[in-house]
Amino acid sequence: DIVMTQSPDSLAVSLGERATINCKSSQSVLYSSNNKNYLAWYQQKPGQPPKLLIYWASTRESGVPDRFSGSGSGTDFTLTISSLQAEDVAVYYCQQYYSTLLPFGGGTKVEIK
Amino acid sequence: QVQLVQSGAEVKKPGASVKVSCKASGYTFTSYYMHWVRQAPGQGLEWMGIINPSGGSTSYAQKFQGRVTMTRDTSTSTVYMELSSLRSEDTAVYYCARARIEWELRSDLDYWGQGTLVTVSS
Numbered sequence: 001d002i003v004m005t006q007s008p009d010s011l012a013v014s015l016g017e018r019a020t021i022n023c024k025s026s027q028s029v030l031y032s033s034n035n036k037n038y039l040a041w042y043q044q045k046p047g048q049p050p051k052l053l054i055y056w057a058s059t060r061e062s063g064v065p066d067r068f069s070g071s072g073s074g075t076d077f078t079l080t081i082s083s084l085q086a087e088d089v090a091v092y093y094c095q096q097y098y099s100t101l102l103p104f105g106g107g108t109k110v111e112i113k
Numbered sequence: 114q115v116q117l118v119q120s121g122a123e124v125k126k127p128g129a130s131v132k133v134s135c136k137a138s139g140y141t142f143t144s145y146y147m148h149w150v151r152q153a154p155g156q157g158l159e160w161m162g163i164i165n166p167s168g169g170s171t172s173y174a175q176k177f178q179g180r181v182t183m184t185r186d187t188s189t190s191t192v193y194m195e196l197s198s199l200r201s202e203d204t205a206v207y208y209c210a211r212a213r214i215e216w217e218l219r220s221d222l223d224y225w226g227q228g229t230l231v232t233v234s235s
Contacts, residue, residue, distance in 0.1 A: 001175075040221035042158075049208055049225035050150075050158065061223065093158055097219045100172055102148065104158040
C-alpha cells in the first residue's frame, strides 16, 4: 500500500507570508501512460467537510484562489499558499489516487503567527 | 447543483452496527464512484472504501474488511455504509464523497456530504 507522509505537522505563518506544506508518497504516483501525478490536496476548516483544492498535483479546482498552488512529481509534492490570508487557517491534507486504495496524508495545520 | 445529504447522528453501544446513508442529487448517480471517509475526533482523514453506484461493486480498506458493507439503491440515488461490531475507536464523523472523474475508479473527491457523527459508547 502507498503511504503518504506530510510535513510539517503544523506551521504558523504571518499574514501575507508564504506557507509551504510537503507531501511524500512511499512510491511514485506518476502514471506513465498519461504523464499525470495522481495527487490531490484538500483544505478542511473546523466543523466542515474537506474541500478539494488541487488535483493532478497542480490543477486548481474551480473557484480556488490563485494564491494556492501545487507542484512536484513522482513521490514529492508541495502545496504553497503564496500570501496567507486569515481565511486560510485550516488543516491541509494530501491524498494519492494512483492506487485504488486512497490513503490521505496525516494533515498539516496552518495557523496565523 | 450536486448535493450529498447524509443521515443524522447516531449513538450506538459497543458490538452494535450502524448504517449511514448518503443521498445524492444534481448529477447522474450511476456515473460517479462514491467513497466513504471517516475522521475520529481531533484526528485526520481515513479512507474506508469505495462503491460503484452503477454495478454495486465495492473495494474496502484492509482495516475495515469484514466489518464494513457499502451498498446502493439506484431508485433513490442513495449509498449506504454499514459498520458492524462497533467499538469505541469507531467514534468518528463519517463522510461520503463523490469521485470527480466520471466512470473513474481512481479519482480525487470533489463533493462531500456534511458528515454523520457516530458515537459508540456503553
